[in-house]
Each structure stands twice: as structure tokens, then as C-alpha cells.
Amino acid sequence: MKETLDIKEEIKKRLKQEPLILDGAMGTMLLRYNLPSGACPEEWNLSNPEIIKDIHQQYLRAGAEVILTNTFGANRIKLNNFQLGDSVEKINISAVKLAKEAIQQVLASEKNKRFFVAASLGPTGKLLEPYGELKKEEVYDNYQEQISILDQAKVDLLILETFFDLEEIKLALQAAKENSDLMVIASMTFTQNIKTIYGISPERAVKELEAEGADGVGANCGAGPEVLYSVLKEMKKFSNSFLLVEPNAGMPEVIAGKINYPANPETMAFYSQKFKQLGVNLIGGCCGTTPLHIKAISDKIKNKRIF
Numbered sequence: 001m002k003e004t005l006d007i008k009e010e011i012k013k014r015l016k017q018e019p020l021i022l023d024g025a026m027g028t029m030l031l032r033y034n035l036p037s038g039a040c041p042e043e044w045n046l047s048n049p050e051i052i053k054d055i056h057q058q059y060l061r062a063g064a065e066v067i068l069t070n071t072f073g074a075n076r077i078k079l080n081n082f083q084l085g086d087s088v089e090k091i092n093i094s095a096v097k098l099a100k101e102a103i104q105q106v107l108a109s110e111k112n113k114r115f116f117v118a119a120s121l122g123p124t125g126k127l128l129e130p131y132g133e134l135k136k137e138e139v140y141d142n143y144q145e146q147i148s149i150l151d152q153a154k155v156d157l158l159i160l161e162t163f164f165d166l167e168e169i170k171l172a173l174q175a176a177k178e179n180s181d182l183m184v185i186a187s188m189t190f191t192q193n194i195k196t197i198y199g200i201s202p203e204r205a206v207k208e209l210e211a212e213g214a215d216g217v218g219a220n221c222g223a224g225p226e227v228l229y230s231v232l233k234e235m236k237k238f239s240n241s242f243l244l245v246e247p248n249a250g251m252p253e254v255i256a257g258k259i260n261y262p263a264n265p266e267t268m269a270f271y272s273q274k275f276k277q278l279g280v281n282l283i284g285g286c287c288g289t290t291p292l293h294i295k296a297i298s299d300k301i302k303n304k305r306i307f
């Protein structure tokens, strides 16, 4: 517990000095490695560990200081879609191990660096009552289970991401606060009209998530960096905690049967500078971003190159 609190203090201190760079998309990279459509991305922690580790290493070498474990959909409710609910422990433990091994390997050649492992936690993919069948207790228990496993596997922080239902993310946040001492960042997904698809505004998201004990709030995925800039500008007005942003590389288009994301590394780097100026503390990328995008973001933020 003391160790957990020490890491939390260390991260907070770092965030007050300068933004930490997060990694980019895991899913986009897995597709490049031919993850079959409809397959469970988190199952690859067990069946293709070397690929997961390799992706982590590419992001670390590109300049990511925080890597997110391949656990976005590794909660029991979501894994049940693949008949993998009973593998929840194995899949999460393996994900943390792979992230830590990747860091150890990179540290062998980049000795003075400090990297952090953030656990990624995404929504259940099912709707809560009254819109769907899911009960609040089920959602809480679902995240309590995953968070306890991740806590025991010693991740450095938790990032709840890509939620659009405020009730669901609040239950995940409660489960995190009541079952671990880890730092928790809560990030939601907004559409072009600067609200989640449930109609939640950035102001309401920030106020309710911070009241629930979030150490940081933010926005990820959705409608690309420009829209997210408007979301974060709004969040900044109301937030008393740290801010996170992980834009996707614009709105995906299908060109010649392939998914194409319009925002290139330079565009992402341009916006990352604006996010830094706005006071955003954790900056990374979501769908469509690759190690090249993270390299451009890192170089820009650390002032290594002027575009």
C-alpha cells in the first residue's frame, strides 16, 4: 500500500511539472498484425504475447512514458462475449506482465528513463437499466473484480476510457476508489456536438467524476483532435484535477476497403502542443494513432523538433 501511495505521489509530482506522454492505439496496431475481425483482442495476451510486448516496445521507443495494458475489454461481462469470462484473471495478469517486460527490455538500453504502466479499462459494451438489462450491482462487481486483479498485479495507475454513459463510468470509478489506492483517471468519449452520445456535457462529466473521487478527468477517441480540443477547453474551466486527452486520428473513412484515419503525425503533434498550452497533463492517442504519431507528439512536447 505504501508503495502504491508513493507511486501516486511520484506521478502527481511529474504531472505538475510537465505533461506525461501516453501511448497510441492498441487495437489499430493489432489489426496490422492481422487480428481477425470479431476476435477478442485481449486474448492475444495469452496466445500472442510477443506481439503485444513488441507493440508496447514500439510505443516506448517512440517516446511514450506511460503505456496502457491490453486490458480495455478484459472485464468479465465483455469477455463473456467470447466465452472467456473465466479467463479474466489470466488475461489481466498476463497483460500487466507483458507491459512490465517491455519496459524492462527498453530500460536495458535507455537507462535513465522512468516509465509507468497504466491499466486500461473500457465499458462493458452492454446498457444499464433502464435502457438495457444490466443492473448497477453487476457493473460494480464487474469492475471490482478486474481492478482487484490489476491492483494485485501492481499497475501504476488506472485509466477508465471510452465511456459514454456517466452512470457506468461512475460505477467503475467507485469500484476503483473502494478497492485500490491507485490513481484513477476517468475519460469519456464525446461526439461532434461536444456531448457524449448519452447527451452528457464536459461540464457535467468533470463535476460528477471529480465529486466521485477521480484524480483526473478527460476525453478520448470520438471525433478527432479538433473536437477534443473544444471538449478539453470546456473541461479545463471546471476541473480541479489532472486532465487527460487521447484523440483518435480523426474520423475514420473507408478507402478502397481499408480504414483510413485522416490525422497524420504532424497534425496530432500540432494539437498536442495546443493541449499542452491548455494545461492538459496526460497526452496520448486513441484509434488510428501509431508509434509514428506518438513520436511526433513526444518530439513536439519535449521540444525536440519544430514542425
Ligand SMILES: [Zn+2]
Binding pocket: 220, 221, 222, 248, 286, 287
Ligand atoms: Zn479509440
